[in-house]
Amino acid sequence: MKKIVAIIRQEKLEDVKNALVEVGCQGMNLAEVKGKGRQRGLKEYYRGHNYCIEFLPKTKLEIVVNDNQVEEVVDAIIKSGRTGEIGDGKIFISNIEEVIRIRTGERGEKAV
Amino acid sequence: MEGILNAGDTSWVLISTILVLLMSIPGIAFFYGGLAKKKNVLNTMFLTLIAFSIVTIIWIAFGYELGFGNSISGFIGYPTSIMLHDVGINSITGTIPTYVYIAFQLTFAGLTAALISGAIVGRMKFSAWIVFVVLWTIGVYIPITHWVWGGGWLMNMGVIDFAGGTVVEICSGLSALALAFIIGRRKDRSLLPHNLGYTVLGAGFLWFGWLGFNGGSALTAGGLAASALLVSNLGAAVGLLTWVCIDIWREGKPTVLGAISGAISALVAMTPAAGFVNADGAVIIGFFAAILSYIAISYIKPKFDYDDALDVFGIHGVSGIWGTIATGIFAVVAVGGVSGLIEGNANQLLIQLIATVSTMAYAFVITLIIGKFIDWTIGLRVSEKEEIEGLDTHIHEESGYRL
Numbered sequence: 001m002k003k004i005v006a007i008i009r010q011e012k013l014e015d016v017k018n019a020l021v022e023v024g025c026q027g028m029n030l031a032e033v034k035g036k037g038r039q040r041g042l043k044e045y046y047r048g049h050n051y052c053i054e055f056l057p058k059t060k061l062e063i064v065v066n067d068n069q070v071e072e073v074v075d076a077i078i079k080s081g082r083t084g085e086i087g088d089g090k091i092f093i094s095n096i097e098e099v100i101r102i103r104t105g106e107r108g109e110k111a112v
Numbered sequence: 113m114e115g116i117l118n119a120g121d122t123s124w125v126l127i128s129t130i131l132v133l134l135m136s137i138p139g140i141a142f143f144y145g146g147l148a149k150k151k152n153v154l155n156t157m158f159l160t161l162i163a164f165s166i167v168t169i170i171w172i173a174f175g176y177e178l179g180f181g182n183s184i185s186g187f188i189g190y191p192t193s194i195m196l197h198d199v200g201i202n203s204i205t206g207t208i209p210t211y212v213y214i215a216f217q218l219t220f221a222g223l224t225a226a227l228i229s230g231a232i233v234g235r236m237k238f239s240a241w242i243v244f245v246v247l248w249t250i251g252v253y254i255p256i257t258h259w260v261w262g263g264g265w266l267m268n269m270g271v272i273d274f275a276g277g278t279v280v281e282i283c284s285g286l287s288a289l290a291l292a293f294i295i296g297r298r299k300d301r302s303l304l305p306h307n308l309g310y311t312v313l314g315a316g317f318l319w320f321g322w323l324g325f326n327g328g329s330a331l332t333a334g335g336l337a338a339s340a341l342l343v344s345n346l347g348a349a350v351g352l353l354t355w356v357c358i359d360i361w362r363e364g365k366p367t368v369l370g371a372i373s374g375a376i377s378a379l380v381a382m383t384p385a386a387g388f389v390n391a392d393g394a395v396i397i398g399f400f401a402a403i404l405s406y407i408a409i410s411y412i413k414p415k416f417d418y419d420d421a422l423d424v425f426g427i428h429g430v431s432g433i434w435g436t437i438a439t440g441i442f443a444v445v446a447v448g449g450v451s452g453l454i455e456g457n458a459n460q461l462l463i464q465l466i467a468t469v470s471t472m473a474y475a476f477v478i479t480l481i482i483g484k485f486i487d488w489t490i491g492l493r494v495s496e497k498e499e500i501e502g503l504d505t506h507i508h509e510e511s512g513y514r515l
Contacts, residue, residue, distance in 0.1 A: 045363050046303050047373055047423065048410030053304075 001096040001112055002070050006061045007035060007089040008081045013059050019080035020063065023072050027112075029062045039086045058089060064096055066109050118207035120333040125212050128328020132219035135321030136164050136226045139314050144230050146310025147422050151502025152234045153306065153512035159229035159241055164222035166245045171218040172196060175249065179217070179257040186265030188258050206331050216328060217261075221253055223325075224280045230422035231288035232295050235499050238507050240492045247482045248287060252475055256283050260467065271467040272443060272450050272460070274340065275329035277384025277436035278471040285429020286472050288420055290479035295492050297419040299499055308369060315372035319348060322379045326386035339447055340386035343394035344379060350398030351378020358406050377405035377427045381435030385442065388450055393442030400438070401431040433468055440464030 008016055013030070020028060034055040041054040065073050074091055082088050101111040141157040148156040167175070174191045181189030192198050196214065203210035225245050232241075258264040260273050273279060305311055327341035355374025356366045381401035382394060389397065409426035420426060440461035443452030451457035486492055493499075498506040505511060 044304070045359075045365070045367055046305065046369055048362070048406060049303065050363075051302060051304055 001099055001109065002065055002067060003094050003096050004061075004063045004065060004070065004073055004077070005092040005094075006063070006077050006081070007033070007058050007091075008061060008077070009083065009087065009089060010057055010059050012081045012083070013061075015080040016061065016077055019076040020073065023069070023076045025063060025065060025069070025073055025076075027063070031060045031062075033058050033060045037087065037090070056087065064099060064112055066112055115204050115207050117204055117209065118332070121207045121331065122209060122212055124333035124337060125208050125216050125328050125331055128324035129212070129216045129219055131321045131324025131328065132216070132223060133164075133321075135318050135325060136160055136219070136223045139317035139321055140223070140226045140230075141314065142310045143314025143318060144233060144422055146307045146312075146314060147230075147303065147305045148233050149300075149304070149502070150306040150512060151504055153310075153504065154508055154510055155238070155503035156229070156233045158238070158508065159233070159236075160226040162238075162242060163225040163229060163245045166242065167222040167225050167249050168218060170246065170249050171214070171221055175221065175254055176214045176217065178250070179254045180262040183258065183263045186259070186263075186268060188255050188264070189262055208331060213331070216331075217257075220276060220280060220325075221249060221257070224253055224276070224284045225249055227280075227284040227424055227428055228288045228291060230424040231292040231420045233421045234503065235298050235493055236295060237491060237494050238503075240486050240490055243486050243490065244291070244482060247486070248479060251482055252287060252478050253279075253283060256471055256474065259470075266463075266467045266470070269466065270460070270463050272388055272439055272448065272464070273384045273436065273467070274387035274439075274448070275326045275383045277381075277432050277439065278467050281380045281383055281428045281432025282436060282468060282471045283432075283475045285425045285427075285432050286475040287479040288424035289418065289429060290476045291483050292418050292420040292425070294480065294483035294487060297417075298421065299496065301419055303421070305369065312368055312372060315376060319375060319379065322348070322383075326379075326383060330387055336387055336448070339390075343389060343391055344382045344386045346391055347378045347382035347385075347394040347398030347401070348375045349378075350395050351375050351381075351402040354378075354399050354402035355406060358402070373405065373409075373423075373427060374402040377401045377431040380405075380428050380431035381438060383432070384436045385439040388439055388443040388448035388452070390444050390447055393438070393444070396442065397435060397438045401434055404434050405431050433472070436468045436471075437461070437464050 035058050036054045041052050041056055044051045044053055099111040100107050141160045145153050145157040174194050177191030178189050181191055184190050199210050205213040257279050259266040260271055260279050323341045326344040327337045330337035330340055352371050352375040355370045359366050359370040378398035378401040381397045385397055405427050408430040409423050441453040443450045445451045453461045
């Protein structure tokens with residue numbers, strides 16, 4: 001089992017969610033986060049002074065999937081979340097040791 | 113002054129009084145609140161609310177009589193009673209009840225005190241602000257009001273200040289500068305408005321109320337009020353567009369904060385001039401108000417490195433100075449009965465300059481003394497921890513937002 005954490009553009013959330021549902025991925029969590037990557041952020045200008053807003057609002061999606069779904073889910077996120085411009089985000093994949101469904105007590109792949 | 117009561121005049125000044133109240137609450141509260149940081153939004157708004165309330169009590173208790181009572185050597189009036197006991201309900205000032213005049217003047221005093229708060233947001237103790245408002249109203253605002261409007265030395269000299277270029281604008285601007293010098297710089301000096309929408313809303317209330325501020329200062333419901341209202345609005349429009357043009361020229365894009373800053377700076381400059389200039393004068397006054405306030409905020413402030421947080425000096429002080437001087441240049445006899453420099457009366461410009469310099473010096477020096485006194489006694493500034501974590505939770509135990 002893998003956890004896929006995707007930092008995506010806020011405005012791409014709806015597209016990414018629809019793409020994930022299409023590939024059979026039902027469960028996901030999201031958080032509104034602020035972050036920065038290589039880009040230098042946005043320029044804002046107030047009363048004659050420039051400010052660089054480095055930390056930009058992004059959406060963080062967390063999805064846990066079975067190993068055989070990983071590539072499909074990652075492809076779906078890339079295709080639906082990409083604009084080609086700087087700031088499209090990143091995907092992180094890590095191992096999950098155990099998953100437990102609280103309602104039934106099921107464990108492992110059945111609980112994903 | 114005794115006269116015959118005029119119901120039309122009374123109605124207009126009553127309405128104007130409420131319009132001026134709207135400038136403080138909610139106008140300045142929203143204008144400053146939106147520009148402040150999220151963690152200080154309630155404290156910033158509260159500074160206006162409490163200032164207006166304190167000034168109201170002082171004004172009724174003895175402030176009006178100090179300002180408008182019989183003059184002691186042209187410097188200040190002397191009160192003959194407290195709580196307006198010697199002013200009857202049927203007393204008349206001009207063609208309106210004295211009570212209406214007192215109320216109208218009260219809103220000016222409250223507004224001017226509230227304006228100063230913009231210089232010190234995010235770092236002043238609430239208790240120190242309360243003491244400051246009391247001492248400043250008595251020590252700075254009331255004497256200057258007396259000089260210009262209450263029968264004092266500048267009034268006798270012939271100064272023309274229709275709605276408070278000296279009394280309100282220079283006075284608040286220079287007091288704000290003095291207080292900013294004493295209290296010191298904020299830890300985080302960025303001006304990143306947490307809710308510019310509030311600021312636009314506040315600016316709207318200010319513009320709306322300013323038509324009562326300047327229009328009401330005619331104290332009659334007639335052509336002079338209409339003229340003051342029209343030229344004020346014209347000046348504001350010119351100021352807004354001027355700042356937008358500067359923004360586009362300097363940065364390539366128009367900004368909303370720039371636009372409303374231009375409108376407000378022009379309204380400031382129109383304040384002394386409203387009842388004395390025609391539309392031609394208003395265009396020139398509004399145009400240069402935006403340019404001068406822009407220069408003050410963008411170049412003078414960084415050069416001298418003072419932390420006037422929300423640019424009270426840059427907008428009210430600088431445009432107030434310009435407006436007061438410009439009134440002496442562009443006054444036309446056909447509007448307010450006084451000629452300025454363009455009609456050949458250089459003496460009026462000289463009087464305006466004397467009023468400008470004396471108001472600047474008095475407001476700055478006395479505010480410095482008051483500020484120093486408070487700093488030595490109860491302290492002006494909050495602790496570093498309170499400043500960094502925000503005044504809303506530390507001083508008021510409230511949060512502006514729980515989203």
